[in-house]
Amino acid sequence: QKEVEQNSGPLSVPEGAIASLNCTYSDRGSQSFFWYRQYSGKSPELIMFIYSNGDKEDGRFTAQLNKASQYVSLLIRDSQPSDSATYLCAVKAGANSKLTFGKGITLSVRP
């Protein structure tokens, strides 16, 4: 059973702080890693994907991947109240495999 685990949360940070969201996965053969954001009652939307070890930055978001330790994280710099949402980590093993989602962690950014 392939598993994707996320911190139970919720996570609360003050406006302007860095929010750090973590995710671990069990399948060592996993190749692709995704972060989705989901506002309450809405559909998930892609924030970032990462395939290689290291950091990948996109604006205020940075994804970090460490395949040896089997974790992927998302950093949100200068957090804004509009970042308040549930963040879903998703992992894919190979070209014809399916995504496995974590249960998500709810982030609240306090003004």
Next chain:
Amino acid sequence: DADVTQTPRNRITKTGKRIMLECSQTKGHDRMYWYRQDPGLGLQLIYYSFDVKDINKGEISDGYSVSRQAQAKFSLSLESAIPNQTALYFCATSDWSTDTQYFGPGTRLTVL
């Protein structure tokens, strides 16, 4: 216009009724998926299809069936709805090269 559409957006039905949820996409993707989401349980995969002739069961396919009518259309059926199928249902599509999944707006289903 939205790239992935779902109909209906909301549905209330009674136990034992047959119900169909429909998904259409204009993204030209071959791969389509149906998920359900319950509070605190994340997204659970029901069925997925990598092309028109390919249908695969996901984690929780019991009580559900699907039909891939065309590349752009993927329908989910509940043959005899039961209350614990009350959930938010999402359709998603992906391209084979990146496999980034794009979600429809969701269907909120309530089974009384």
